[in-house]
Amino acid sequence: MTVIDNELIETIHNELVRLVSAGNSRSWRKFAVDLSLVALSVRTGYLADTYATRTVFGKLVIALRKRNALFNDIIHLYEPAADQSFFINVPRFRSRAPVFHDTIYVSVSGHLVSPPESVLNTLRSIEIQPTDISCTLPSELPVDITVPLAAVLLEYPIAYVPHGAISPERQSLDVYECLLSGGVTIVKFSCPSSLVNGEIITNSLRLRFGTDVEVKCTSETVDRLVL
DSSP states (O other), X not given: OOOOOHHHHHHHHHHXXXXXXXXXXXXHHHHHHHXXXXXXXXXXXXXXXXXXXXXXXXXXXXXXHHHOGGGGGEEEEEETTTTEEEEEEHXXXXXXXXXXXXXXXXXXXXXXXXXXXXXXXXXXXXXXXXXXXXXXXXXXXXXXXXXHXXXXXXXXXXXXXXXXXXXXXXXXXXXXXXXXXXXXXXXXEEEETTTSOHHHHHHHHHHHHOTTOEEEEXXXXXXXXXX
């Protein structure tokens, strides 16, 4: 059973507050919880939603490695096309390489598609050394790579592929949320309704994150899919 490590969360929170002047305590706390799940190898990656520069995130990794050996396995991965910063658990990432067969790819029009070779090749091209603090993806990656790439790094079972398709208006979605005890969200993502059997997705989440996780599924209709 996965247990939240409050001491680890506090360590991350304190170092983040020391390095980042912008933001608020609620966003910092959420950042600390999410990054702790990566450090504990619960999930492969976390997309930072706290405002900071890539330099600050690099400094954060250095500071955390001095505080706890778990962070020796964590790197900052920068995606310049969308100016996004991920924190990646290197051993968990490598355990899924090179095939990354645990993702179902879906077009924004709501159809299953084959795993894009461009996405898989980009994932395979990520070279990480044990001493690395940060790693930068190639610049100017197209959106049909960056969107599904992010889904794979975040361990979403479903990855949208926007290339060559137009998102329909008024689309029905199944929204899945995978939670630890205590209500901590591991992942939350959507899938076009009835496209993939809900039992398949639920089993996939429990295979990834443990049989004790809670999986919630709700349905909603959106005017247009936002990636």
